[in-house]
Amino acid sequence: MPAPTEFLTYIDAKADIFIKRLADAVAIPSISGDAKHRNDVFAMADWLNAQLRQLGVDTQLVDLGRHKMDGEDLPLPPAILGRIGSDSSKKTVLIYGHFDVQPANKSDGWDTDPFTLVVDEKTGRLIGRGSSDDKGPILGWLNVLQYHHESKLPLPVNLVFCFEGMEESGSEGLDDLVRRESKKGGCFEGVDCVCISDNYWLNTRTPALTYGLRGLSYYKVTISGPARDLHSGVFGRTVHEPMTDLISLLSTLVSPQGDILIKGVDDMVPRADEEEKAIYAGLDYSIADVEESAGASIALSADKVSVLMGRMREPSLSIHGIEGAFSGAGAKTVIPAKVSGKFSIRLVPPQTPEAIDPLVIDHLEKAFAKLGSKNKLSVENLHGGKPWVADHRHWNFEAAKKATKAVYKQDPDLTREGGSIPVTLTFAESLGVNVLLLPMGRGDDGAHSTNEKLDRSNFIEGSKLLGTYLYELADIAKN
Numbered sequence: 001m002p003a004p005t006e007f008l009t010y011i012d013a014k015a016d017i018f019i020k021r022l023a024d025a026v027a028i029p030s031i032s033g034d035a036k037h038r039n040d041v042f043a044m045a046d047w048l049n050a051q052l053r054q055l056g057v058d059t060q061l062v063d064l065g066r067h068k069m070d071g072e073d074l075p076l077p078p079a080i081l082g083r084i085g086s087d088s089s090k091k092t093v094l095i096y097g098h099f100d101v102q103p104a105n106k107s108d109g110w111d112t113d114p115f116t117l118v119v120d121e122k123t124g125r126l127i128g129r130g131s132s133d134d135k136g137p138i139l140g141w142l143n144v145l146q147y148h149h150e151s152k153l154p155l156p157v158n159l160v161f162c163f164e165g166m167e168e169s170g171s172e173g174l175d176d177l178v179r180r181e182s183k184k185g186g187c188f189e190g191v192d193c194v195c196i197s198d199n200y201w202l203n204t205r206t207p208a209l210t211y212g213l214r215g216l217s218y219y220k221v222t223i224s225g226p227a228r229d230l231h232s233g234v235f236g237r238t239v240h241e242p243m244t245d246l247i248s249l250l251s252t253l254v255s256p257q258g259d260i261l262i263k264g265v266d267d268m269v270p271r272a273d274e275e276e277k278a279i280y281a282g283l284d285y286s287i288a289d290v291e292e293s294a295g296a297s298i299a300l301s302a303d304k305v306s307v308l309m310g311r312m313r314e315p316s317l318s319i320h321g322i323e324g325a326f327s328g329a330g331a332k333t334v335i336p337a338k339v340s341g342k343f344s345i346r347l348v349p350p351q352t353p354e355a356i357d358p359l360v361i362d363h364l365e366k367a368f369a370k371l372g373s374k375n376k377l378s379v380e381n382l383h384g385g386k387p388w389v390a391d392h393r394h395w396n397f398e399a400a401k402k403a404t405k406a407v408y409k410q411d412p413d414l415t416r417e418g419g420s421i422p423v424t425l426t427f428a429e430s431l432g433v434n435v436l437l438l439p440m441g442r443g444d445d446g447a448h449s450t451n452e453k454l455d456r457s458n459f460i461e462g463s464k465l466l467g468t469y470l471y472e473l474a475d476i477a478k479n
């Protein structure tokens with residue numbers, strides 16, 4: 001059964017109201033990685049919970065306990081579990097999304113306030129933190145619900161929702177909840193498949209279905225020594241400087257060409273054969289696409305296949321920042337007493353955080369010993385998640401392919417995502433069902449970056465896509 005034409009026209013007709021709702025969601029700065037914003041993540045959970053309830057979803061807020069972040073003991077934001085429909089003749093689809101966002105400050109280089117959604121009428125861009133990652137896609141599901149609620153039409157499938165507020169900070173507490181609720185009698189019992197809309201097309205033209213994610217291992221390496229910050233004129237060339245040690249250590253991790261220099265990490269991954277390379281060669285992607293979304297001509301290679309493999313099927317190591325370093329305006333002549341370098345490794349099968357941790361720690365300890373410094377080293381793993389790859393020949397993907405064809409009049413690219421959604425593998429393993437990633441946004445949305453946006457057409461056509469996918473699933477269930 002195709003999606004009713006009325007559904008498609010309804011989504012078009014209500015576009016401005018849906019954009020207003022996205023503006024309300026973006027206005028809540030639900031930054032999970034910043035203790036100062038923890039109340040906002042709670043406020044965002046309440047906002048979303050109220051929206052779901054208004055649209056007929058039976059929900060509960062689940063307390064996930066507490067955790068330590070940057071030495072502070074904090075309450076974890078609740079997960080929202082919901083259900084609408086319990087018709088045993090219909091398929092049951094679990095929808096996951098996250099309502100937390102990455103940090104954003106105007107001073108990072110945003111052109112506008114990150115938490116005020118700007119509708120750029122000229123370009124059709126909806127600009128604001130979380131517009132693409134992941135508030136826009138979550139609101140896409142609300143748009144689908146709203147049509148059915150207002151038209152008093154039953155959904156073509158039963159829906160179970162699992163929304164969390166800690167995805168950008170390691171999904172703390174969620175794995176246990178998913179495992180618990182997947183058991184007999186749990187909220188997820190009877191789920192036939194999972195759909196996650198939380199990644200991006202490869203480019204700006206071709207819709208995508210995604211069957212793989214990289215995992216993640218995030219590290220904080222701290223060097224401390226002096227009892228306090230020191231004057232470089234008084235102590236320079238007199239003491240071991242933590243920042244000098246840290247920069248030396250960080251420079252041993254990865255080459256400027258992206259090769260990971262920690263022994264054993266790159267070697268863990270089997271090489272791609274010609275058949276696999278042909279998959280990457282067939283994707284609608286070019287070096288111009290990567291350079292356009294990066295905003296500069298800085299691709300590591302001129303070869304499309306090697307660039308795509310670097311993003312989709314190889315591990316990568318990125319250095320993110322240095323806590324405790326002087327970063328203000330002016331020229332302060334300080335020797336910082338304690339500095340922490342933050343870096344992460346994106347993992348691919350068969351790598352896991354457990355297998356990578358000892359290699360990283362051993363590497364850092366040996367490299368630090370070589371410096372002959374009297375400072376102190378400590379290494380922490382802040383969070384991690386395993387990589388995931390799914391069977392894209394499954395009926396869950398077939399339904400999404402048909403829906404894409406119906407809405408976008410195009411076949412989707414089949415992609416593996418370079419980013420991570422830690423809970424994906426937990427869903428796949430605990431429920432034993434297929435998981436599909438159905439992205440709403442484009443490759444140039446700038447998720448995690450400045451001026452994050454979602455194109456109006458992706459929000460509106462993407463909402464149609466999510467609804468149409470549910471109808472295609474119901475159709476497959478009947479045949």
Ligand SMILES: C[C@H](N)C(=O)N[C@@H](Cc1c[nH]cn1)C(=O)O
Pocket residue numbers: 133134167168169170198199216218418419420421422447
């Ligand atoms: C792909 C997804 N939208 C996303 O952005 N995931 C994050 C997850 C994460 C882990 N630590 C911090 N964030 C990502 O891939 O970075």
Ligand SMILES: [Zn+2]
Pocket residue numbers: 102133168447448
């Ligand atoms: Zn993200």
Ligand SMILES: [Zn+2]
Pocket residue numbers: 098133134167198199
């Ligand atoms: Zn996300």
